[in-house]
Amino acid sequence: MTATENQLNGSSQSESHVLPTDEHVLSTLERDGGRRWLSPLLSTGYWWHRRRMVAYVLMVVFVAIPHLRLGGKPLILLDIAAREFTILGKTFLPTDTVLLALLILSVFISIVLITALAGRAWCGWACPQTVYMEYLFRPIDRFFDGVTGKGGRAKAGRSPLWQVARIAVYVLLSMFLAHTFLAYFVGTERLALWVRSSPVEHPTAFIVMAVTTGAMLFDFLYFREQMCTLACPYGRFQSVMLDEQSLIVAYDPVRGEPRKKGKHRPGDAAGDCVDCNRCVVVCPTGIDIRQGLQMECINCTQCIDACDDVMRRVGTPTGLIRYSSQNAIDRKPQRFLRARTIIYPIILVLVFSGFGYALTTKRGFDARLMRGKGAPFSMSTVGNVSNSFQIRLVNRTDQDQSYQFTISGIEGAELSIVDEQLLTIEPGGSRVVPVTVSFPVGLTAGDGNHLGELEIRDDNDHQRILSLRVLGPR
Ligand code: SF4
Numbered sequence: 196m197t198a199t200e201n202q203l204n205g206s207s208q209s210e211s212h213v214l215p216t217d218e219h220v221l222s223t224l225e226r227d228g229g230r231r232w233l234s235p236l237l238s239t240g241y242w243w244h245r246r247r248m249v250a251y252v253l254m255v256v257f258v259a260i261p262h263l264r265l266g267g268k269p270l271i272l273l274d275i276a277a278r279e280f281t282i283l284g285k286t287f288l289p290t291d292t293v294l295l296a297l298l299i300l301s302v303f304i305s306i307v308l309i310t311a312l313a314g315r316a317w318c319g320w321a322c323p324q325t326v327y328m329e330y331l332f333r334p335i336d337r338f339f340d341g342v343t344g345k346g347g348r349a350k351a352g353r354s355p356l357w358q359v360a361r362i363a364v365y366v367l368l369s370m371f372l373a374h375t376f377l378a379y380f381v382g383t384e385r386l387a388l389w390v391r392s393s394p395v396e397h398p399t400a401f402i403v404m405a406v407t408t409g410a411m412l413f414d415f416l417y418f419r420e421q422m423c424t425l426a427c428p429y430g431r432f433q434s435v436m437l438d439e440q441s442l443i444v445a446y447d448p449v450r451g452e453p454r455k456k457g458k459h460r461p462g463d464a465a466g467d468c469v470d471c472n473r474c475v476v477v478c479p480t481g482i483d484i485r486q487g488l489q490m491e492c493i494n495c496t497q498c499i500d501a502c503d504d505v506m507r508r509v510g511t512p513t514g515l516i517r518y519s520s521q522n523a524i525d526r527k528p529q530r531f532l533r534a535r536t537i538i539y540p541i542i543l544v545l546v547f548s549g550f551g552y553a554l555t556t557k558r559g560f561d562a563r564l565m566r567g568k569g570a571p572f573s574m575s576t577v578g579n580v581s582n583s584f585q586i587r588l589v590n591r592t593d594q595d596q597s598y599q600f601t602i603s604g605i606e607g608a609e610l611s612i613v614d615e616q617l618l619t620i621e622p623g624g625s626r627v628v629p630v631t632v633s634f635p636v637g638l639t640a641g642d643g644n645h646l647g648e649l650e651i652r653d654d655n656d657h658q659r660i661l662s663l664r665v666l667g668p669r
Pocket residue numbers: 444474477478479480481482483484491492493494495496497498499
């Protein structure tokens with residue numbers, strides 16, 4: 196009788212306030228709703244060795260990136276406080292919204308395309324969550340807890356000191372990862388300053404660091420695989436990004452079913468699966484790949500290695516669980532060319548070309564000339580005519596810039612700046628500079644106006660030429 200039937204029949208479940216389900220609703224929940232702690236066994240096969248190599252390289256890369264420089268600038272610095280993003284040595288300012296939007300869109304489309312082709316390759320091979328969880332923190336668990344029991348349960352009789360030591364190692368590593376993570380957002384120089392200073396001098400920095408360390412600890416010590424199965428938006432989007440042709444880690448039911456425990460004898464009406472459960476106990480997200488493609492599967496390949504090992508032991512060809520596609524598993528034709536593998540690259544090329552064009556034609560500054568308020572012109576005592584203007588300048592470079600103005604096409608014209616200090620503008624900053632243009636009376640005789648040009652240059656020799664129409668007596 197199921198739990199639901201028990202309740203309907205009024206039988207006593209009063210001691211339990213949560214109804215147990217017939218099966219796991221989530222792989223990380225017990226049937227009574229409690230947390231199901233996973234201690235996956237390790238399977239050290241072909242894929243595990245390759246993933247380990249990639250993971251160690253990535254750990255070094257993740258730590259090194261904030262320290263690397265390109266053209267004197269960080270390789271990646273996402274300075275949210277200053278609203279400046281430096282990517283591959285190129286700084287994007289708040290005025291570069293279009294550029295940044297195109298870049299982010301390019302990255303997003305690339306992810307969608309890679310997922311359509313290679314499934315969750317990112318999750319299984321390169322995501323920092325998987326890399327650190329599977330190749331840093333789980334090995335620590337195995338070191339302190341042991342792997343003797345079924346499902347990697349802790350060795351019996353270990354003193355509580357082992358657990359204290361394990362937590363201490365987690366705290367130290369979480370602090371290190373928090374520093375690395377923050378280096379992407381504040382830069383290595385500021386981070387070094389924070390580290391060398393007393394927390395009293397930098398209380399905000401200290402709190403940021405403590406909170407980030409706490410978040411790392413929460414993630415790797417407590418939340419763990421739930422980051423992939425519950426929290427990560429990329430994981431949630433898998434169902435729309437994958438199709439039947441995408442690369443997935445899949446169990447072959449045609450070959451494997453019906454399952455039968457133990458080594459099969461010739462003539463047994465049984466598939467190749469010996470129902471040993473190895474693929475389940477090694478799974479870091481706690482699922483059974485034999486139930487088909489599931490959102491929790493991060494394509495970590497542990498079940499492939501585990502099953503291949505079993506197949507070798509029972510003398511059956513490996514590959515019962517393998518990299519494949521849903522169509523290949525269903526013995527349907529496979530097509531590399533399909534709508535999404537044609538349309539996504541076309542969109543990607545278009546967006547990336549737009550980004551490249553916008554980047555190469557990016558102006559050093561924006562300039563706009565506006566006529567000043569009040570009378571259109573005024574006469575000076577020395578017989579000159581004066582027009583007042585306002586020049587709005589936006590510095591689109593990542594350095595301080597000062598600007599020079601030159602008038603052409605208006606004979607005898609002179610430009611005076613009300614406040615010279617306004618001519619120096621910080622990166623991404625904007626300023627309205629009031630100026631006065633004086634010219635000899637008589638220049639506007641007839642039409643009452645005369646057209647010339649105003650050339651503006653910055654320190655990097657970026658140049659803009661604006662039309663300058665002066666007004667005066669007819
Ligand atoms: S089902 Fe296999 S590939 Fe997917 S997460 Fe589990 S062990 Fe990894």
